[in-house]
Amino acid sequence: MRLILSDIDLKYDALQLKDTNFIDLSSLQIKNCMGCFGCWTKTPGKCVIRDDAVKVYPLIAACEQLVYITHVVYGGYDVIMKRMLERTIPIQQAFLRVLDGETHHVQRKVALKDALIIAYGADGSQERAVFEKLIARNAKNMNFKQYRIRFCEEAALEETLRKELDAWNNRS
């Protein structure tokens, strides 16, 4: 299954993609993670906040191809995407494992992923470099088998998404 998470509404229907879930996060009601550890120590695998995020994180866990479309701020995800990603904690366990010599959380039933991150609004090479470091770290915590990052302007998002998905389809 392929999942596209976007922090902006796109003319997605025009892309006519099959077997793809497209979620416009800006249209959902998602609260901030409270850091309560409930999803680890009270109701393992299930967030105690029952808002729209609970419809999204199981899809993130299950998908094998994952696309993030996100605005960049200070070299990281902007608020809409970041808020959702913080709510994916239920797909991990509290327990730690060693990965590439570092401690990371054990993943629950999370598929290995090919990930594509389309990042718009990054202001210059320094901000892009920080964002690249962030995604390299995320790859370890989000079960990315491989990933690629494409920077573009907001006006070019749909074109960039179309090109990248075409390239993905041609490879697979």
Place this chain on the structure above:
Amino acid sequence: MEQQILILNGSPRAPISNSKAYAEQFMENCGSMAVYDTITAQNHEALYAKMEQFSDVLLVFPLYVDSLPTPVLSFLKEWEAHLPNKRPIISVMINCGFLEYAQNDVAIEMVKLFCKRNGFPFGSSLQIGSGEAILNTPFRFLVNKEIKKLAKAIINKQYRSQKVTMPLPTSLFVKASTKYWIAYGEKNGVSEAAMRTMDIEET
């Protein structure tokens, strides 16, 4: 003594957070020179006004998904629309539950980018690894020592980059961490086996 430093706790669970414990430790080394407050969704504007009275701001927060927690991110973004004429010097004390303090690097770089973009001088940073656990272990003195140095650095305006974690082999840390989380679950009546479920709720 002049109040110099405003400590802002950006943890999503500020009242019961490890960040609060670290901030309290910092305050013990500052006396009346530091004032503590928390970032909430409702108090941004009040904090922007309050910060004008301080030469230094210390942001204290945990690492969330490899970067700044959303409350801190929102606070910084909104601050851009309320920039003061006199910019305080921004320092950071960040903790993560992982053994490796370097997992905090990206978050520090993000705050530095915010500062650069908006004309705030960046001051000191203290990166704490094993931050969920270290305060409840005999290694507490290590983090307390670094916090004392951090306080001194900010008071004397001799800013520096600091790091601390528990001096344990990775495998031993993982074992200790496992024990900690099992005990945490048991307090809630949840067994280790239940915590280890691979199942995630379905949509």
